[in-house]
Amino acid sequence: ELKVEQNPLFLSMQEGKNYTIYCNYSTTSDRLYWYRQDPGKSLESLFVLLSNGAVKQEGRLMASLDTKARLSTLHITAAVHDLSATYFCAVDADDKIIFGKGTRLHILP
Amino acid sequence: EAGVVQSPRYKIIEKKQPVAFWCNPISGHNTLYWYLQNLGQGPELLIRYENEEAVDDSQLPKDRFSAERLKGVDSTLKIQPAELGDSAVYLCASSSRGGPGNTIYFGEGSWLTVV
Secondary structure (H helix, E strand, O other): OOOOOEEEOOEEOOOOOOEEEEEEEEOOOOOOEEEOOOOOOOOEEEEOOOOOOOEEOOEEEEEEEEEOEEEEEEEEEOHHHHEEEEEEEEEOOOOOOEEOOEEEEEEEE | OEEEEEEEEEEEEEOOEEEEEEEEEOOOEEEEEEEEEEEOOEEEEEEEEEOOOOEEOOOOOOOOOEEHHHHHOOEEEEEEOOHHHEEEOOOOOEEOOOOOHHHHHHHOOOEEEEE
């Protein structure tokens, strides 16, 4: 059974700081998604990572995928308050897409 | 381009009553998903369609939940009878297999409260 674990589940950080959210998964996969969810809203696609070593960046967010380690990271650079949200990773294995529990990120002004 | 459209957005029903949710995916998307999201949790897959065929319904509680996707476009998810524990957000999503990165797009969700 595919398991997806995010770490940490809660993160409170100061504006201007850097931090990384980790997503570990338990089975072979070469497709991983990162989503953002604001309270009461739906999921917004951030990144789709399709191969080992894939790295994608959008603004202050950068995502990477290591399929050998079964690990993806979402790195936040110089955080700003607008990035406060819950971030989910989701792994596609055999067409079954499983989400992690999410990382609730709170950025303090 | 319109996104994934769901209705109703909010629904409050008494337990043991039936409820139905409707989803219109992005035009041209042949893959449609229904997810359930409990408060503070990640979405959990209920059912996945490829066109009109349900290719993965292993997580759908078939004693009370049913879904259909007639003609391979719109889909409905039904609960009958609803239980208190069914209170959650029901998310519909769609994707185009073989599309750029196979991004999965989510609708706004249908918020169900069972009282």
